[in-house]
Amino acid sequence: MRHLFAFLICAAISFPANGGTGRMAGDVSDVLHVERVIDGDTYLLSNGETVRLIGVDTPESYATYKLARDARESDRDASVIQTLGALATRFAESLVLDQPIVLTYDPANAASSNRDRFGRLLAYVNIATETGIPLYCVNDRLIYAGFASAYVKYPFGRSEWYQRAERDARAHRRGLWADDVFEGPVVKRLLATVDDLFVTRTGKRFHRANCPALRYSKIPYNAAEDPDHHYEACRICKPHDGTEKRTSSRPQH
Numbered sequence: 001m002r003h004l005f006a007f008l009i010c011a012a013i014s015f016p017a018n019g020g021t022g023r024m025a026g027d028v029s030d031v032l033h034v035e036r037v038i039d040g041d042t043y044l045l046s047n048g049e050t051v052r053l054i055g056v057d058t059p060e061s062y063a064t065y066k067l068a069r070d071a072r073e074s075d076r077d078a079s080v081i082q083t084l085g086a087l088a089t090r091f092a093e094s095l096v097l098d099q100p101i102v103l104t105y106d107p108a109n110a111a112s113s114n115r116d117r118f119g120r121l122l123a124y125v126n127i128a129t130e131t132g133i134p135l136y137c138v139n140d141r142l143i144y145a146g147f148a149s150a151y152v153k154y155p156f157g158r159s160e161w162y163q164r165a166e167r168d169a170r171a172h173r174r175g176l177w178a179d180d181v182f183e184g185p186v187v188k189r190l191l192a193t194v195d196d197l198f199v200t201r202t203g204k205r206f207h208r209a210n211c212p213a214l215r216y217s218k219i220p221y222n223a224a225e226d227p228d229h230h231y232e233a234c235r236i237c238k239p240h241d242g243t244e245k246r247t248s249s250r251p252q253h
Contacts, residue, residue, distance in 0.1 A: 029103035029123075031132045034096040038223060040088030040148060043096065043125065051121040053139045054106050055162045057151035058092070059176070061085030063196035064222040084176050088147040091175070095127065095138050102128045106156045118225070144168070146175020197221040197239055204231055211237035 036044040040058030043051050059081045060067040071078040103123035105114045114122050126134035142148035143162050146169035150162035170177045197206045201217040209218075211234055221231065233239055 027105055028132070028134070031100045031102060031128060031130065033099070034101060034125075037089055037093045037096065040085065040092045040142065041151075042120070043092075049121050050119075051103060051123050051125060052116055052118075053142070053148075054109070054122050054124055055151055055156050055158055056139050056142050056148035058088035058142070058148045059085035060222075061089055062222040063198075063220050064225070065220060066222075068220075084181070087176060087181070088142070091145065091147045092138070092142065095141060096125065100128050100130055100132070101138075102126050102132050102134055104134070106158075108154070108156045140165070144174075146170070146173075146177045197223070199231055205234045206231045206239060207234040208237040208239045211239075213237075 030047075033046040034043045035046050038044055038050070039061060041053045041056050043053075045051055060070060061082050062085075063078070063082075067078050067081060070076075070081055074081070103121065104126060105123055109115075109122045112122075116122055125138040127136055127138065128134050139148075139158075139162075143150060143165040148166075150159070150166045152159050152163060169175060173179060175181075196209045197220070198209060198211075198214055198218045199206050199221045200214060201219065203213065205213070206221045206223075207213050213234060213236065
């Protein structure tokens with residue numbers, strides 16, 4: 001049902017002349033799988049790498065300094081942004097979990113070996129056949145379906161096209177731009193399950209905001225910035241970091 005939902009959403013979306021196959025300039029990776037959707041635009045892969053999608057930016061779904069900044073700059077409540085982020089993450093899950101993927105790279109990132117300053121791969125994530133033939137680009141669909149904004153701080157080959165795609169999604173009120181995005185039980189459940197998370201200066205666990213372990217220090221924690229899982233959930237307050245249901249159900253070999 002998850003993949004049928006994604007297909008129905010995306011089937012009505014127009015893609016560029018290349019058919020949305022995601023065939024970009026640059027190398028193509030081996031066939032991989034997404035083990036976990038960390039955020040709408042950041043995924044943990046089956047080879048242990050973390051990939052950050054080129055050219056797209058989804059709302060923050062964790063309590064971070066960036067969330068606070070985005071709330072301040074957009075004049076939106078942080079909980080609203082987190083809810084939008086959770087919806088973008090859920091949509092990304094519907095596209096990538098349990099699907100073979102290949103990565104393609106943009107020549108603009110060749111000088112940095114296709115990595116950002118955090119060491120994450122910068123790539124276009126393409127849903128592919130089992131033999132590695134790209135079918136469509138997830139980056140494209142996130143933008144066109146209205147679940148991401150064009151991220152143009154750094155140059156990349158599809159910058160102008162992604163900006164046009166975002167404007168089209170806004171104009172047609174798709175995805176997160178829809179008038180009724182906050183209506184219905186799904187959003188209410190998401191609001192109830194996204195916790196503000198914190199760590200201490202010396203500890204190795206993340207906590208809910210009211211956990212007694214935060215008595216002497218309280219530092220915002222973002223699971224998306226901890227792909228190697230240096231922190232574990234507190235056994236006392238048992239926080240929800242939004243990842244429990246974001247792991248692929250693909251059988252392990």
